[in-house]
Amino acid sequence: MTPTFRNFLTALPAAALAAVLSLGAATATAQPQQGQQQSMDVSDDQLEQFVEAVTEVQSVQQEYASEIQSTQEAAEAQALRQEAQEKMVGAVEDAGLSVTEYNQISQQLQSDPALADRLESLQRN
Numbered sequence: 001m002t003p004t005f006r007n008f009l010t011a012l013p014a015a016a017l018a019a020v021l022s023l024g025a026a027t028a029t030a031q032p033q034q035g036q037q038q039s040m041d042v043s044d045d046q047l048e049q050f051v052e053a054v055t056e057v058q059s060v061q062q063e064y065a066s067e068i069q070s071t072q073e074a075a076e077a078q079a080l081r082q083e084a085q086e087k088m089v090g091a092v093e094d095a096g097l098s099v100t101e102y103n104q105i106s107q108q109l110q111s112d113p114a115l116a117d118r119l120e121s122l123q124r125n
Helices: 005-011 014-030 032-036 044-070 074-094 099-111 113-124
Strands: none
Touching (some): 044 099, 074 099
16 A cells, blocks of 8 residues: 555546445435535544445456547447446445445545544554
């Protein structure tokens, strides 16, 4: 892992986070208050699950990126995007988080330096 997880998050392809973040849209629709939450209490276990999920999401994104870019047919590209999104959701859920939790932690890590510091500390141990 890179020296700091904050650097890792910054380096994470935006498409990987955006793909999973967009999957939360249906969940956010079902829970209108979701977007209004400022922060959540994130346990060390959830942070570890988040690291596992981010790693897998990035792997899926990298696996599909060149294939999606190289396809000439819009329908085929869309089918590949859908397949990649389903795998990313599966990766998040396999790590023990819901897509909503993953999105909340991702957003909170970017705006809460104390949480990012906790995550970095966990990664060093």
